Amino acid sequence: MILPAERELRAVLARFAEVRIEHDVRPTGRTSRALDDATYTLCVITGARTAEQALRTADALLERYGADRTGGATQADETLAA
Numbered sequence: 761m762i763l764p765a766e767r768e769l770r771a772v773l774a775r776f777a778e779v780r781i782e783h784d785v786r787p788t789g790r791t792s793r794a795l796d797d798a799t800y801t802l803c804v805i806t807g808a809r810t811a812e813q814a815l816r817t818a819d820a821l822l823e824r825y826g827a828d829r830t831g832g833a834t835q836a837d838e839t840l841a842a
Contacts, residue, residue: 764805766825773818776802776811 764772776798783791799811806821808814
């Protein structure tokens with residue numbers, strides 16, 4: 761799988777969250793289509809088949825991007841080092 765850039769992944773997640781909330785608050789045909797589109801995009805960018813899998817994959821990727829920035833140190837490692 762080609763890994764998405766962190767910035768793109770965050771943008772897709774933000775759009776998914778935005779339309780999910782909008783659809784949950786005031787469902788219409790337009791919000792349903794927007795949610796379907798955002799879900800599809802999230803699934804494609806993460807290589808997943810369902811929204812739940814895509815969100816888990818996105819979480820793992822964001823964790824990986826964070827670890828790459830900190831040189832692989834986890835939050836627990838940083839706390840122990842302090």
